[in-house]
Amino acid sequence: MTDSDTGTAIRAAATPPPGDDTRLRIFSTSDLAGIDISLADVVDTVEGAYLTLHAGRSDNPRKLTVKPQDGHSVSYAMLGRDGTRNVVAVKTSYKHGLDKGREEQHYYTSLTLYDDVTGLPVAMMDCSRIGSLRTPAVSALLARACAAPGARSALVIGTGTQGRLALPFLLTTLPGLDRLMLFGTRPEGIAAVGEQLRTHFPDRDVELVTGLRAAAADADVIVATAGAHTPAAVEADWLKPGALCVLVGHGLAPSTLHQADRVIATSEAQMNVTGTDMADADGELPAVDAEFPAVLAGTAAGRHSAQERVFAYNSGLVVTDIALGHRFAQLALARNLGTEVPLWQ
Structure with missing residues (x-):
């Protein structure tokens, strides 16, 4: 099914009867949990969203951020438009208890989709599963585009939501990886990483490492997904020539950014907003050499040589949430999932 066919199908399924624009279909966490979607489908959907953005057919304005002075919470609002699917959406994200x-x-986190052809709402959904898939898919695309040729080893730092699917997605885009390493401190998280890997790649095993410096020195690709309280902080001088570091959460020291030979970001503007913990002693971040949509489109290089150490900043772009959320809405509507609410009556 092409993107245009997909858009037509979901509009037909989601549009209320003529003259009735008062209802909203809501998909809960449990509705979306049962949706079967392949890792390759997720990667293709996310990649398509980036390419449409690069082509100038989508809009992804800078996110709005609100954070109290004591830092106990943070909230984001992101508005975007998907030019392939003709969908406008708003994503909100709120985290409380950062000091705990x-x-x-x-x-x-939630996502609300509107059809920009009919002018009618499509759906509102919990965005947690979408984010848990979208982010490691982006890391895997960054690895495919920016890792040194012949990359064989990967190290994932962190065992939370983003760390648990990092290795399966990396194997989806880099099937030649033959050493899979994990650094984590929470037993339940470590077990969950192994479970996810066996679910998607039952013939592969993950190697739990305790010596972070030695593991980082052997890794062609490092994906740092840990939480803010992680003890991990990989330094630039630990890295082998040609290493790629992908930052999702925490686990990399600022030196990996400031001493990188090349810096790639999904969005430089967003990195300047959400990446301030990677600033130098003067509070500065280095300039980005290329944004990832241009790298995927082939108009910018992910790296110039096999020896370059590359740093990639993975911050979520709402156009990828819209594309994947739209895909989930299509699959959920086909199963008649969700609850219609007369929101505007």
């Missing part, structure tokens, strides 16, 4: 342990934190 993981078990005491609260996190909510």
Whole structure:
């Protein structure tokens, strides 16, 4: 099914009867949990969103951020338009308890889609599963585009939501990886990483490492997904020539950015907003050499040589959430999932 066919199908399924624009279809966490979608489907959907953005047919304005002075919470609002699917969407994200342990934190994220052809709402959904798939898919695309030729080893730092699917997605885009390493501190998270890897690649095993410096020195690709309280902080002088570092959360020291031979970001503007913890002693971030949509489109290079150490900053772009959320809405509507709410009556 082409993108235009997909857009037509979901509009037909989601549009209320003529003259009735008062209802909104809501997809809960449990509705979306049962949707079967392949890793390759996710990667293709996310890649298509980047290419449409690069072509100038989508809009992805800078996110809005609100954070109280004491730093106990953070919230984001992201508006975007997908030019392939003709969908406008708003994503909100709110995390509370940043000054507390993981078990005491609260996190909510939602996505609301509107059809920009009919002018009618498509759906509102919990965005947690979409984010848990979209982000490691982007890391895997960054690895495919920016890793040195013949990359064989990968190290994932962190075992939370983003760390658990990092290795399966990396194997989807870099099937030649033969050494898969994991650095984590939470037993339940480590077990979950292994479970996800066996689910998608039952013939592959993950190697739990405790010596972070030695593991980083052997890794062609490092994906740092850990939380803010991680003890991990890989330094630039630990890295082998040609290493690629992908930052999603925490686990890399600022030196990996400032001493990189090449810096790629999904969005330089967003890196300047959300990447301030990687600033130097003067509070400065280095300039980005290329943004990732241009790298995917082939108009900018992910790297210039096999020896370059490349740093890639993976911050979420709402156009990728829109594309993947739209795909989930299509699959959910085909199964008649969700609840219609007369929101505007």
